[in-house]
Amino acid sequence: MISRTRTPRAAIVAFSMAIAVLLPSCALFQPRRVAINSQVTQTLPPLPVSTGRVPSSSTVAPRTIFVPGKGGRTGKVNYASAPGVTAGEIKIGIIVPMDGPAAELGRPLYRTTQAYVNVLNARGGINGRKVRLFLQTACINCEAEVLLAAKALVEQKGVFAVVNAYMNTYSFGAAMKYLNEKKVPLIQGWTGVGEESVTWSNAQTPWSVYYTIRNDEAVGIWVDWMSTVNAKWQAAGKLPNPQHPYWVGTVALDVSQDRRRSIEFKKVWESKGADHKVVSQQYVAAEEEAITRMDSFIAAMKDAKANAVFSASNITMVFGMQAAARQTWKVPWVSKSAWGRAATDNCGPPCDGGYTDNNGWGWAGVDTPQMRQYLAAMRAYYPDGVKYADAQTLGGWIGMMAFEYAATQLGADLTRKDLIDVLGNLKGFDTGVGAQINTSPTDHLGMGQFMMLQICNNAFYRVSDWLSPGGAMKRVSSKGDCGWGY
Amino acid sequence: MLAVSLTLLVQDFVNGIFLGGVFALLGIGVVLIYKSSGVLNFAHGAMAMFSTWVYFQVDRSLGLPVVLSLAIAVAFGASLGAGVYLVVFRRMRDSGLLAKVIAALAIAGFLQGAAAFIWRNTTQARPPQQFPAGSLALGDVGLGWQQIGAVLLTLAVAVGVIQLVKRTTFGVALRATAQNRTAAKLLGVQENRVAATAWAIGGGLAALAGALVIPLSALTVYSMTGYMVRGFVAAVVGGFVSLPAALIGGFGLGIAQETLLATPLASLSRVFAGLAVAVLLLLRVERFFALDQELRALEEAG
Numbered sequence: 005m006i007s008r009t010r011t012p013r014a015a016i017v018a019f020s021m022a023i024a025v026l027l028p029s030c031a032l033f034q035p036r037r038v039a040i041n042s043q044v045t046q047t048l049p050p051l052p053v054s055t056g057r058v059p060s061s062s063t064v065a066p067r068t069i070f071v072p073g074k075g076g077r078t079g080k081v082n083y084a085s086a087p088g089v090t091a092g093e094i095k096i097g098i099i100v101p102m103d104g105p106a107a108e109l110g111r112p113l114y115r116t117t118q119a120y121v122n123v124l125n126a127r128g129g130i131n132g133r134k135v136r137l138f139l140q141t142a143c144i145n146c147e148a149e150v151l152l153a154a155k156a157l158v159e160q161k162g163v164f165a166v167v168n169a170y171m172n173t174y175s176f177g178a179a180m181k182y183l184n185e186k187k188v189p190l191i192q193g194w195t196g197v198g199e200e201s202v203t204w205s206n207a208q209t210p211w212s213v214y215y216t217i218r219n220d221e222a223v224g225i226w227v228d229w230m231s232t233v234n235a236k237w238q239a240a241g242k243l244p245n246p247q248h249p250y251w252v253g254t255v256a257l258d259v260s261q262d263r264r265r266s267i268e269f270k271k272v273w274e275s276k277g278a279d280h281k282v283v284s285q286q287y288v289a290a291e292e293e294a295i296t297r298m299d300s301f302i303a304a305m306k307d308a309k310a311n312a313v314f315s316a317s318n319i320t321m322v323f324g325m326q327a328a329a330r331q332t333w334k335v336p337w338v339s340k341s342a343w344g345r346a347a348t349d350n351c352g353p354p355c356d357g358g359y360t361d362n363n364g365w366g367w368a369g370v371d372t373p374q375m376r377q378y379l380a381a382m383r384a385y386y387p388d389g390v391k392y393a394d395a396q397t398l399g400g401w402i403g404m405m406a407f408e409y410a411a412t413q414l415g416a417d418l419t420r421k422d423l424i425d426v427l428g429n430l431k432g433f434d435t436g437v438g439a440q441i442n443t444s445p446t447d448h449l450g451m452g453q454f455m456m457l458q459i460c461n462n463a464f465y466r467v468s469d470w471l472s473p474g475g476a477m478k479r480v481s482s483k484g485d486c487g488w489g490y
Numbered sequence: 491m492l493a494v495s496l497t498l499l500v501q502d503f504v505n506g507i508f509l510g511g512v513f514a515l516l517g518i519g520v521v522l523i524y525k526s527s528g529v530l531n532f533a534h535g536a537m538a539m540f541s542t543w544v545y546f547q548v549d550r551s552l553g554l555p556v557v558l559s560l561a562i563a564v565a566f567g568a569s570l571g572a573g574v575y576l577v578v579f580r581r582m583r584d585s586g587l588l589a590k591v592i593a594a595l596a597i598a599g600f601l602q603g604a605a606a607f608i609w610r611n612t613t614q615a616r617p618p619q620q621f622p623a624g625s626l627a628l629g630d631v632g633l634g635w636q637q638i639g640a641v642l643l644t645l646a647v648a649v650g651v652i653q654l655v656k657r658t659t660f661g662v663a664l665r666a667t668a669q670n671r672t673a674a675k676l677l678g679v680q681e682n683r684v685a686a687t688a689w690a691i692g693g694g695l696a697a698l699a700g701a702l703v704i705p706l707s708a709l710t711v712y713s714m715t716g717y718m719v720r721g722f723v724a725a726v727v728g729g730f731v732s733l734p735a736a737l738i739g740g741f742g743l744g745i746a747q748e749t750l751l752a753t754p755l756a757s758l759s760r761v762f763a764g765l766a767v768a769v770l771l772l773l774r775v776e777r778f779f780a781l782d783q784e785l786r787a788l789e790e791a792g
Contacts, residue, residue, distance in 0.1 A: 289760050296509060296706050299632070300751050303501035306630065326706075330625040331632030350708070 067432040067440065070409045071373055073127050080416040082132055088164030089418050094133045094411065096121075097157030099150060099169040099179065102141035109396060110170050112389060114139055116400035117168050119385035123377070124404075130411045133418075138163055147175040154179035158188055165189040165423065168403045184211045189424045192216070193403015207446075211420075213427045215402050215441055215450040217364040219265065222454065224473025226314060226338050227272045229359065229456055231280070232477040233336045234312050236490035244335060245309040250276070253284040253305035255324050256316035263287060265316040265340060273314075284308035288320055298327035306333050318342035321358055322351045329354035336488070343395055348462045357488030358459045359467075364439035364451035365402060367466045368393035374405070374436030402438045406430070439470055460486035497630040498752040503745060508637040509720075510744020511644035515699040516721025517736035518648055519692030522655075523571075524730040525668040526681075526688030528587065529579050532594040534696055535718025536601035537574070541567035541697030542704050542713065543605055546617040556618045563701050564694045571693020572686045579689075580682055605711040619705040640702040647698060651691060652733045660687055668731070720744075723763050726770045 082091040089095075098117055100110030121137045129135055138161045140153035157163045166183060169176065169190065183190050190212040230252065238249040245251060254269055256262035270282040286301040302324060305313060312335050313328075315321035321339035328335070342360035368379065368390075378401050382389040389397045410426035411418055428448055433441040441450035456468040465484025471477060479490055516534060523531045531537075545563030548554060554562070574597060582590055621639030625632045655661035663684045666674035675681060699721075700714050707713070723743050728735025743766060750759040758765075 296703065297505065297748065297751070299505050299634075300498070300502045300748065303498050303631070304495075304752075307495045307497050323708075330634040332625065332627060333632075 067434045068430070069434045069436065070405060071436065072124070072377060072405055072408055082416045085417055086164055086419045088162050089133070092133055094130060094135050094418070095138060095161060095163045096135060096407070097138045097140060097161060097163035097166045099140045099142055099153045099157070099166065101144040101170060102139070106144035106170070110141070110144070112386075112394075112396040113168050113170055113400045115386045116382070116389055116397040117404055119381050119389065120401060120404035120408075122385050123381045124408060130408060131415050131418075144170060145175045147178050150175050151178040151182055154182050158183070158186055163188070164418075164420065165191060165407065167191045167407055168193050168400045180209060180212060184209050187211055187420055189213075189420050189427070191403050191407050191427060193399045193401065193406065209448065210428075211424055213406070213424065213443060213448045213450065215364075215406060215438070216399065217361070217439070217451045217454050218449050219268065221452045221473050222340070222361065223265065223268045223272050225361070225454060225456075225471045225477075226269060226340070227276065228473060228475075228477050229468075229471070230273075230312055230314060230336065230338045231276060233338070233359070233490045237311070237336060240489055242334075242489060243311045244306075244333070245311050248279070248281070248309060249311055250280040251283045251308075251310055252281075252312040252314060253286065253308060253310035254282055254314045254316065255286040255288065255301055255305070255320045257320060258287040258289050262316040262320075262340075266314070269314050269316070283310050298323045299330060302327045302331050302333060306331065310335065312336040312338070315339035315342070318344060318347060318360070321360070322347050322355060325358055326351060326354040341395065342459075343457055343464060347459055348464065351459070352462060355459045356461065356486040360457050360459070360464075361454040362457055362466075363395055363399065364454045365395055365398040366435075366438040367455055367457075368398070369466065370437075372436035378437055398437060402435050402441075405435045405437065406433070406441070409433070458484035458486075458488075460484040494753055499749065500628075501631045502748045502750075502752040504631065504633050504637070506745035506748030507641055507741065508744070509703075509748060510741035511641045512699045512703045512717055512740075513720040513724045513744050514648055514737045514740025515644055515695045515702075516718055517724025517727075517740045518651055518733050519695040519699075520721055520725040521728060521730055521733055521736045522651075522664075522688040522695075523575075523692040524725070526664055526685040527575060527579050527583065529582075529590045529594060530587065530722075530730070531692065532591060532718075533574065533597035533601065534692070534721060535714040535716075536598035536605075537567060537570055537693055538696035538700035538714040538718070539709075539711065540601045540605055541570060541693070542617065542700030542709060543609055543711075545697070545701045546704075546709055547609075549618045556620055559618065560620055560698075560701050564697045567697025568690040568694035571689040571691070571696070574693070575686050575689035576682075580685070583681075602711050609711065617701070617705050617709055620702065634706070636702075636705055643698075643702065647695070648733075648737050651695070652737065654691075655733055660684065664688060720747075720763050723766050723770070726767055727775060729774075 084090045098114055100114045101107055102110050102114065118137055118139075121135050124130065125134045138157055140157055142149045142153040144150075154166065157166060166188060167190075169179070169192065180190065188211060190209075192212065192214040231250065234243065234249050234252070237243050238246060243249055250273075252273065254266045256266040266285060266287070270285065273280050273282055284305040284307075286304060288298070288301060298320075313324065315324055315337060316339075318339060318341055321337055321342045325337055328337075337358045339358060339360045341363050342358065343362055347355050347358065347360070366375070368375065378398070379390055379393075382393070382397065386397075406427055407423075410423050413426055414422050428443050428445055430441045430443045430450065433450075435441070439451040439453040442452065443450045453470040453472050455466055455470060457464045458467045459465075460483075463484075465481065467479050467481055467484055468477070469480055516538065520531055520534055523529055523534070541563050544566045545559055548562050549556065549559040552559070578593055578597065579590065582593060585593075619636045620643075622635040625634045626638060627633075655664055663674065663679045664687075666677065666679055667681050667684050671681065696714075699717065703717065704713060720743055721740070724736045724739035727739030727742070743763060746766075747759050747762045750756060750762060
């Protein structure tokens with residue numbers, strides 16, 4: 005009797021618990037957990053220093069300095085040269101999440117792109133053609149929805165190209181494949197990392213270009229910067245394990261791209277010499293308790309006698325430095341792109357001294373004509389964007405600058421093929437906002453430099469000029485130091 | 491050679507105590523609610539999340555002392571719990587277990603949607619701590635004051651609730667309702683009042699759990715879902731009947747799950763809660779904590 009009544013209840017409990025585990029799991033994979041570097045808190049103007057550019061190793065041609073609104077062809081009458089292009093208009097599209105947790109990432113990117121379009125049209129458009137931006141919102145981790153958004157832009161709105169799509173997750177893979185099959189240019193000023201199978205090569209995605217730091221070059225700079233910092237700390241007698249100054253740990257979210265970054269860091273770090281060793285590699289599960297579990301990861305790195313930590317994502321730096329502070333473990337931290345409010349709003353004093361990069365997207369305090377244009381436009385159309393000048397806003401701006409440059413070069417004969425040919429063959433392209441862009445038919449990922457930033461008192465400070473792997477890791481300002489040394 | 495670092499083991503053990511306390515608070519709430527109304531409250535995590543947002547909002551907007559903010563959040567959680575029962579589950583007393591589970595999931599979705607609407611899906615990783623920010627260093631092991639305070643508070647509250655159920659009229663009425671609903675009604679027990687009180691206590695405990703753990707984590711509209719699942723595991727230990735078993739289950743799960751991290755079996759830590767549910771259900775471990783009569787009555791009520 006009892007067994008008859010028990011079985012259904014046990015089944016229902018088990019079924020219900022399965023649902024309860026599965027549903028939250030979906031939520032846990034929201035990219036808010038992986039990348040919450042939405043916006044940046046900074047003091048403007050941050051640093052009155054020169055741009056101090058260091059030529060990229062891959063720069064093979066003279067610089068092309070582009071100032072929006074300058075140059076272009078004249079003399080030929082505009083005509084409908086391509087799908088989405090008429091004599092008087094160019095239609096472009098953008099796909100970003102405008103609601104849900106990822107809206108914090110999508111909205112700034114869209115609003116910046118729209119601000120650029122407003123300014124562009126106010127000065128007459130590109131060669132007399134006004135630009136019209138179509139927005140498609142899509143859930144950031146819903147591959148089918150993103151694909152539908154891409155189809156809607158191409159097949160219903162008839163756009164000429166797609167710009168600045170938010171694609172930090174695997175979910176953009178299908179849309180990217182579709183856009184490439186349809187031969188629709190995808191111009192990514194702001195971008196994260198795409199689906200594993202989709203690389204940055206011309207061979208796989210010939211119709212896509214991305215203007216962000218190359219991962220291998222980024223790893224080289226992180227390694228060089230950390231090595232320099234550790235040498236300084238060693239000289240100052242501040243390392244907890246001075247016998248082995250170059251023993252370090254890594255911490256990454258347990259997702260493929262961060263794992264790869266961590267592994268790559270270890271490889272490059274240990275190639276620096278026998279004294280350079282990664283003694284502890286920690287992978288943090290993308291689940292809720294993992295954050296409170298950071299104490300365990302810190303204890304493990306401490307136990308392994310690490311003298312510094314490389315964090316492969318912003319969130320592991322934010323919560324890792326908090327746990328390190330709880331355990332009074334003071335070592336240098338260098339993190340991949342923690343340039344966002346996640347670090348300043350959510351960390352506070354424990355994150356003081358942490359280093360991160362700017363992804364190659366510049367710094368609002370750098371005084372160039374192009375940066376002044378950016379700031380003026382943002383003040384006019386998106387005041388918050390000035391307040392939080394960061395990855396999304398600067399990256400999105402750079403994407404639009406590249407688009408305007410290429411379309412201006414082509415003049416009346418604007419076609420998709422010619423556009424991607426120009427965008428995929430930029431040599432020493434200087435936007436005056438971000439790092440120089442160098443692309444080639446075999447390399448559509450454009451940047452090889454970034455700046456190093458440091459967190460201090462809930463604000464970011466630029467502490468270096470443009471850095472290249474193998475170059476001088478020179479600190480140019482003591483602001484933002486917070487008493488942490490180099 | 492299975493090398494285990496003692497420092498790491500101790501560090502993970504104390505982390506486990508802290509997390510276990512959170513699981514225990516949630517588990518006790520789940521048990522109270524199930525005993526009083528036969529509802530497997532899958533909205534428990536969402537209720538905790540919503541109350542934690544209230545805690546955060548009260549602190550930011552009113553700038554009250556943190557103790558007052560916490561009290562307001564717990565009071566809100568209690569009201570939310572009682573409200574959910576009176577509005578939804580009071581009318582579903584005679585519905586089947588599955589219908590109640592679906593209703594609970596719907597409430598969870600509603601609360602997450604409402605939180606997203608009100609707080610616009612932002613992430614807040616620094617709600618105020620109730621205890622000082624520093625830590626106590628025990629050799630190489632660091633233990634934050636927030637963690638120490640949370641464990642002590644959890645123990646005090648959990649023991650208080652267990653005593654409440656054991657020694658008060660409310661407790662007698664709750665147990666009577668759980669064991670034989672009809673007989674309890676005939677004896678004058680007002681089952682809706684008892685159930686609403688149990689839901690209020692459960693809601694308050696959920697709010698407390700959220701407010702204690704979130705300062706060391708991140709607050710989003712999806713917060714507390716992972717903890718809720720662990721709270722259910724704690725509740726399973728006592729067959730959704732025994733409060734002391736939920737307390738033991740919570741701490742046991744936290745300690746076991748976290749201590750595994752210091753061993754070569756670290757990867758098992760992530761699936762430990764799921765394995766624990768399966769094993770506990772198979773072994774019918776609740777027999778050690780609950781009377782057959784209570785278990786049978788709940789079966790029949792469900």
